[in-house]
Amino acid sequence: MCESSKYLSRLTIGIDATNLLKGGGMTHLREVLRKALIDCDVVDKVVVWGRQETLDLLENRPWLSKISPPQLKHGWLLRILWQRFVLPKQVLIHECDILFVPGGNHSGKFSPVVAVSQNLLPFEWVELFRYGWTIMTFKFLILRWLQSRSFRQADGLIFLTHYAKKKISHCLGNSQAKSIIIPHGLSKRFNSKPKVQKSISEFSNTNPFRILYVSQIDQYKHQWNVVEAVSKLRQDGFPIVLDLVGSSYPPALTKLKTAIARLPNAIECVSYHGEIPYKELHKQYQISHLGIFASSCENLPNILLEVMASGLPIACSNRGPMPEILQKAGVYFNPEKPKDIQRALLNLIVSGKLREEKAKASYQLAQAYSWECCSEKTFGFICEIAKKYNSQYQR
Numbered sequence: 395m396c397e398s399s400k401y402l403s404r405l406t407i408g409i410d411a412t413n414l415l416k417g418g419g420m421t422h423l424r425e426v427l428r429k430a431l432i433d434c435d436v437v438d439k440v441v442v443w444g445r446q447e448t449l450d451l452l453e454n455r456p457w458l459s460k461i462s463p464p465q466l467k468h469g470w471l472l473r474i475l476w477q478r479f480v481l482p483k484q485v486l487i488h489e490c491d492i493l494f495v496p497g498g499n500h501s502g503k504f505s506p507v508v509a510v511s512q513n514l515l516p517f518e519w520v521e522l523f524r525y526g527w528t529i530m531t532f533k534f535l536i537l538r539w540l541q542s543r544s545f546r547q548a549d550g551l552i553f554l555t556h557y558a559k560k561k562i563s564h565c566l567g568n569s570q571a572k573s574i575i576i577p578h579g580l581s582k583r584f585n586s587k588p589k590v591q592k593s594i595s596e597f598s599n600t601n602p603f604r605i606l607y608v609s610q611i612d613q614y615k616h617q618w619n620v621v622e623a624v625s626k627l628r629q630d631g632f633p634i635v636l637d638l639v640g641s642s643y644p645p646a647l648t649k650l651k652t653a654i655a656r657l658p659n660a661i662e663c664v665s666y667h668g669e670i671p672y673k674e675l676h677k678q679y680q681i682s683h684l685g686i687f688a689s690s691c692e693n694l695p696n697i698l699l700e701v702m703a704s705g706l707p708i709a710c711s712n713r714g715p716m717p718e719i720l721q722k723a724g725v726y727f728n729p730e731k732p733k734d735i736q737r738a739l740l741n742l743i744v745s746g747k748l749r750e751e752k753a754k755a756s757y758q759l760a761q762a763y764s765w766e767c768c769s770e771k772t773f774g775f776i777c778e779i780a781k782k783y784n785s786q787y788q789r
Contacts, residue, residue, distance in 0.1 A: 622657055641669040651666075709725050
């Protein structure tokens with residue numbers, strides 16, 4: 395798995411999963427452990443601390459020990475105190491050589507630590523203040539302070555994209571942590587070779603051209619702007635519908651519903667399906683003809699990878715790391731300007747050739763992302779940091 399075996403005895407790796415419950419961070423931990431090939435003389439045991447709901451999502455392995463402290467059941471304050479004062483002692487009791495923190499928050503006095511940057515929102519001022527002066531804004535400000543502190547104290551840092559590394563490194567200043575870029579992987583069930591692209595004239599209002607946007611309804615996801623663009627295209631006579639899939643932040647959902655009620659034809663051509671179980675999500679991609687992703691703040695959007703692997707042509711936001719990931723395989727737009735979204739959608743809708751070209755290109759790019767590779771690189775980096783810390787400590 396890594397080259398550390400000639401420098402170290404077998405390692406025990408601790409994992410702090412106390413602040414992971416769902417979303418991309420939980421998917422990352424589950425898949426990294428599921429794909430781990432701990433079959434060499436480097437790693438002896440992996441110990442994970444987390445809430446029981448989190449641990450239940452992790453597959454059992456002979457080398458994996460799962461611990462759910464009762465304190466984690468009693469709210470975020472007790473969880474933070476346990477993480478700060480009790481976890482370091484637990485790590486020592488279980489003789490862990492290194493602590494892996496996939497959630498990014500670590501306040502205890504233990505070294506070495508490898509942390510992962512999963513959430514970019516606290517580090518982007520413009521995006522953060524889309525929530526106004528609300529409890530959510532203060533939550534992100536606190537998270538910014540906590541993660542900045544954790545990243546500065548970490549011995550190793552894992553970033554998901556070059557964009558995220560640049561943004562966060564600027565906020566951290568002179569961090570001494572060794573860093574690496576390891577993108578998330580992608581489940582193979584999303585793989586579906588691009589379909590033959592039909593002319594828009596072959597669709598009708600009873601057999602519409604389906605545009606799919608999978609993402610939480612949130613302030614920086616701009617679903618209402620997408621609705622406005624689709625509504626105007628529908629007014630122009632294009633037989634299109636928009637399917638919105640994802641959970642919701644209540645104020646953003648209210649904004650979306652207001653837009654649907656206000657805009658001409660929107661009620662007829664826009665459907666909000668709520669959250670679909672992750673295991674069923676690939677079926678939604680399979681019945682769609684075009685994917686759209688209109689977020690203005692991401693670290694590494696797993697959803698964009700899923701759309702790419704599903705063989706759909708993609709209209710995509712030009713913000714954040716999206717151009718780094720999708721490269722020349724998408725048609726880009728400004729997510730805050732409905733007219734620009736309309737332009738990008740129109741270009742793809744009217745040209746089957748363009749859709750075919752972009753779908754094939756994005757599908758090929760998606761093949762580079764795998765959980766096997768992510769897992770191997772992650773454990774390799776953890777071994778490297780443990781080796782480096784051990785060699786320094788023994789001097």
